Amino acid sequence: MAPSYRGQHQQVSSGVRVHRFRYAPAGLETLTHDQTVPDRLRDHPLYAALLPGYVVAGSIAAARLARSGGFDVIHAFWPLPHGIFGLAARGVARVPLVSTFFGAELRWVTRQLPYLTPLLKAIIRRSDAVTAISNHTAGEVRSLVPAANVVRIPFGAAIEAPETATNGGAHASASEEYRLLFVGRLVERKGMELLLRAIAHLRRECPVSLTVVGDGPLRPQLERLASGMRIEESVRFTGYVSVEELGRLYSMADAFVLPAVQDSKGDVEGLGVVLIEALTHGIPVIASRSGGIPDIVRDEETGLLVDPGDVESLSAAIRRLRADPDLARRLVDSGRQHVAKTFSWDVIVNDLQALYEQLALQPGTVSSRHGA
Numbered sequence: 001m002a003p004s005y006r007g008q009h010q011q012v013s014s015g016v017r018v019h020r021f022r023y024a025p026a027g028l029e030t031l032t033h034d035q036t037v038p039d040r041l042r043d044h045p046l047y048a049a050l051l052p053g054y055v056v057a058g059s060i061a062a063a064r065l066a067r068s069g070g071f072d073v074i075h076a077f078w079p080l081p082h083g084i085f086g087l088a089a090r091g092v093a094r095v096p097l098v099s100t101f102f103g104a105e106l107r108w109v110t111r112q113l114p115y116l117t118p119l120l121k122a123i124i125r126r127s128d129a130v131t132a133i134s135n136h137t138a139g140e141v142r143s144l145v146p147a148a149n150v151v152r153i154p155f156g157a158a159i160e161a162p163e164t165a166t167n168g169g170a171h172a173s174a175s176e177e178y179r180l181l182f183v184g185r186l187v188e189r190k191g192m193e194l195l196l197r198a199i200a201h202l203r204r205e206c207p208v209s210l211t212v213v214g215d216g217p218l219r220p221q222l223e224r225l226a227s228g229m230r231i232e233e234s235v236r237f238t239g240y241v242s243v244e245e246l247g248r249l250y251s252m253a254d255a256f257v258l259p260a261v262q263d264s265k266g267d268v269e270g271l272g273v274v275l276i277e278a279l280t281h282g283i284p285v286i287a288s289r290s291g292g293i294p295d296i297v298r299d300e301e302t303g304l305l306v307d308p309g310d311v312e313s314l315s316a317a318i319r320r321l322r323a324d325p326d327l328a329r330r331l332v333d334s335g336r337q338h339v340a341k342t343f344s345w346d347v348i349v350n351d352l353q354a355l356y357e358q359l360a361l362q363p364g365t366v367s368s369r370h371g372a
Contacts, residue, residue, distance in 0.1 A: 001065055001085070003058065005033045021061035023054045037078070038108035039187070042265065043217060055081050059088040066093035073098060073356045076127075078105050080116065083123035096128035096359040100153075103137040103270035103291065106144070111266045117144070124148050128359055134271045134292025153351050154295065157276040159344040177207040178322045181253035181283065183246070183274045186216030189267050191259035191288060191308070193225060198259075198315045200229040206322065209234045210257075211249055213241055250281035255321050255328070258287040261308045269293055275303070276343050279335035284328040286317045296343070302335035 001019045007026030011018050023029065031040060031050045040047050058081065066074070066089035076086035079099040090097045109116045124130055124145045131153045132138035138150040180199075184190050195210065202208045212222075212235065219237060226235045241249070256278035260269040268291030275285050275296045285303040287293045297303035304321065306313040321328050341347070 001058075001062060003032050003054065004029050006030065019061070019065055021057050023057040024050055036104055038104050038112075038267075051081070055084055058082070058085045062086065062089040063092045065089065069093070071095055072360055075100065078102065079123050079127070080105050080109055080120050083127065084119075087123065087126060097126070098129045098131060098355065098359070099123060099127040100131045100133070101137050101141055102133050103140060104267060106137070106140045107266050107268075110144070121145055129355060131355070134295045136268070136292040136295075137270055151351075151355060152295075153348060153355070154271055154292075154343055155273055156343040156345050156348045157273055157280060157339075159276075159280055159340045177209050178318070179252055179254045180208065180210045180318065181213070181249060181256050181278070182210065182258065183213040183256075183277075184258065185214050186212070186218045186222060188218065188263035189260055189269060191261040192218065192222050194259045194261070194309060194311050194314055195257055196222060196226055196229065196231065196235065197311045198318060199234060200231050201311065201315045202318060203231055203234060206319075208318070208322075210236070211253070212237045213239075213246060213249060215239045247281070250278065250283060253278075253283050255318065256283045256285045257314075257318070258285070258293070259306070259308075259314055260288045260290045260293060262290065272296055276339045279303075279332060279339050282332055282336070284321055284331045285335065286314070286321065296339065297335075298338070301331070302338045303331055 001021065004020040004022045004026075006029050007022075008020050008029075010020060023031075028050065031037060031047055031054060034040070035043070062085035071089075071093050073096050074086050074089045074093065075098040076082040077100045079086070079101060083099050086097045086099065106120070109120050121144055124141060125148075129151065130141060130148050131151045132141055133152075133154045135152055138152050141148050141150050180195075182190075182192065182195060186192060192212070199208060199210050223232075223237060226232045238249075256275070258269070258272055258275055260272065262268045271292040272287065275287055275293065278285050279296075279302070285297055287297045287303060287305060288308040289299075289305045290308045294305065297305055299305040304317045306317050
């Protein structure tokens with residue numbers, strides 16, 4: 001079950017029947033899909049007027065769907081508000097409820113809507129199982145409900161090496177331009193300002209360029225910053241690109257950088273799936289020690305970690321990878337093995353199936369064998 005978007009009705013996607021609930025006139029059904037709800041409300045506070053109708057309509061739709069029968073488990077993603085839907089459905093179907101947290105919804109409530117914290121805690125306590133996409137997010141759940149038995153089951157990516165996979169970021173010689181790649185939404189927590197400042201610093205000593213794939217509210221500001229530092233010829237903003245074009249950009253890159261930070265609202269990267277994709281494409285990664293990123297990037301093993309907000313540390317890591325192709329190849333080889341073992345969809349689906357089966361056999365006794 002999912003919310004309607006601009007009047008969408010029921011549909012079948014990849015063989016899965018999607019039941020969509022309406023919560024507003026079609027032209028106003030834009031609370032979801034383009035952005036996460038917390039980001040949407042942060043950028044456009046008037047959207048909060050849609051929330052009561054969203055919660056009521058979703059709860060009624062979930063209860064009606066549950067009444068049709070045939071369900072063994074109810075699984076709610078983004079438990080506030082969707083955990084409310086899940087509880088409504090469980091009250092009808094009398095089957096276990098799983099709640100999966102991504103992290104942003106936790107920080108959204110505890111930092112911006114603290115009066116909803118008791119409701120969030122109640123959803124956690126009344127869920128038969130709680131999963132989190134990273135160890136960091138699992139810790140945030142436990143900080144609210146210490147007794148919560150949280151299972152870490154991350155989001156993943158297609159792990160099979162694409163045709164565009166490279167040889168481990170060993171393209172550039174000492175005299176050639178070192179090509180960096182960033183992929184993501186241009187918002188504060190991605191730390192793009194730091195990366196631009198690192199580029200400006202590195203340009204004084206070696207040829208380096210950056211391709212920025214993605215868009216977002218900070219793009220005009222970042223473009224002005226690049227121009228102000230006179231590095232606009234070394235930084236290319238592509239906006240959103242096709243899957244084929246993204247594969248080509250990965251094949252041309254020498255290193256992938258995600259300099260994430262904690263933003264002014266306290267939000268951090270829940271996991272950093274783009275890092276999995278980069279390693280799958282054979283690109284060495286540099287990222288910040290922030291949020292769930294260390295689950296993917298183990299410093300000196302599957303990539304290089306730097307302190308959030310530290311331009312000097314970021315510049316040094318880029319400089320080091322550029323100077324040591326053997327290190328780049330070693331990090332990619334180890335990184336590919338790590339993501340294949342931990343973040344492939346086959347592994348994740350098997351873990352979820354095992355969780356569902358365990359709940360069906362013994363509701364309320366969920367093993368934490370996946371680590372969290």
